Amino acid sequence: MKKGKCKANCEKCPYFKRPCVGCVIETCLVDKCIKGTSYTGITHPKSFCRLRPYCPMGGKDRPSRMLIPSLGRKQITRVRFSKFIPEIDITDQRSWVWKDGFQVSAVFVPLWQLFANESILSQALNKGLHDYLGFDGKILLSTVMPDELIDKLGTEDYIRLIENLRPDATMVPDNYTYTDVPLYQSWSQTIRLVSLANNFLKLDIPLIGLVKGANLRQMDWAVRKQVEMGFVSFAMPARELFEEEMLDYFLPLVTLALKRGLRNDFELLLYGVGVKLWRYKDISLSNLSWFLRAKHGEYYWDGLFYDLRDPVIRFEECYCEACRGMMPQDIIDLWLEDKERAVKILAFHNLLDLSRWQRRR
């Protein structure tokens, strides 16, 4: 292919000497815009267009080529993911379940939330995350964050933050790879991910590689490069793939790519999926849904969520550490008397349900 659908000259692509399959995607937003359909906040209005550097008539040069670094290698310790690792809301102490005497061995702390709250960030930087949260379990730092923050942070920023926050393990820096924008952008981002992962090798804590890409080829490439560097623990941000019903297509292929490089000596965690996927029992799960749903009065049962008043579960007693024989109706009654207490019990119940890997019925 010499030219993309949008008429960009693919022969001048700095990433591939021979033109790759290029933009076979039917949904490319640049192609759509040229043909007459633009999308608000992305390619419309004109001066707002985020894809101008990737558009053959955008009047802007493409961002300079991202160079693939010479990769280092290191023996990276496994993080040892449990089956379910709750993500917490650092701005809402109701999600800090250990404060109420509930036991939890590891949590994910989202780095972007610290940026959204300056006072929490400065306290956490001063004390370190363990002291700030009063938590002696394992703290895993999640770097999954909004695109505008991704663009702002460089390696030095991340390393300075991690040295002060002192988590027990960290993800490598996140990127963005959309399926409906020109591949030049998602390849640049994929190379950036590998490049920053390489820079992270200088950290002395266990590292979590990221499985990301706009297509299987990018995911496979990112995984292979991280495996070459010695990564054995991986997280796959999968909310969008799950919502777009693409996860079942990608996940077996990602697992295959990992097995090719590491046999069975790796661990994989799905990040951001709000229900339990029984068919992937070997894969760990992490989300904040256990807490978000509790705030809205929703109750997990066998990894699926229900309204507390749903007759399917309303009068089912639960003997988990949080409920101790209570049924959802009892939580409703408690909600009317003491909402905070009810939310905390419900949240911990949800967390335990997502951690359980035996069906109740």
Added chain:
Amino acid sequence: MGGGSAIRQHQRRFLQGEPEETGRKEECVEAYWTVKTFGEYEMRETKDSEYELFKEGIAIGTFTEAHVEEERILFPLSRGMLLEVSEGGVREIATPEKAILMGMIASDGSNTFRREKRPEGGYRTEYSIRFYSENKELIRIFGEVSEKTYGLTPHHYARKRNGLITATIYSKRVFYDLLDINLKLGPYKFHVPVEHLDNEGKKAFLKGFFSGDGNVSVSGGRIMIRFYSTCRSGIEELHQIFKDLGFHPNEIMKEEESRGRTTYNFTIPTEEHIKFIDEIGSYKPKHILIFEEYKRRLEDREKE
């Protein structure tokens, strides 16, 4: 964070990503001029008379309308909200109409849902936002502000026994909108969403609230303006926003009623009655008549 489709990401995060027919393009030229800057925020107007908001050079929003003031810029959002950009940063505030609506619901309204099991399985949920009053004018005002805020006309139900009218909006979208700001914490309990109110919004909220749960009594040519509720935290918040607006409300008093109910109330001092009437006022015809009569008497007294 971004993965999957950029359109879906924009729809979820910014309520954008809607398709626009812009015609086939042979060329594409960027044109804009900067309207105003506030610290790290910059507002640009495009050639197509649309407005874009940039933070540190990164585009964070696009709007078809903008209202530029000396100290701030307001961009209309959906559901009766405005994006306020000022030196203090960015926040979402309610339009005066929405603030009135919130005040009326906080005083004499409800925001609830009811779930019924369907015979065929699953359930049906009815989300309703209600305002109760015997006064047709207040019902009319409630209808007007709900149309302006949400584009929805309430249904009316009149109770023959006592003349109580219930204006009801059936909408899941409105229910969750009001739930997210914690407006109604339970029956007779309310919260003043002060973080979403500028001074104009605070006044509108107070006017909406006062039209429902406000009281003006007349005795010997004098009036007493009183706010009351069984919700202590709510009445404290109302007391505070009066202070924010430069009033000096009297202390909150606790009253045990004969039926065993506890109410909390505060009054507006006499010297601030005219300020209250001019800046806040009420939609209740009875209150308006008393205020007009009070002002007329004061004017007569001054002439004498």
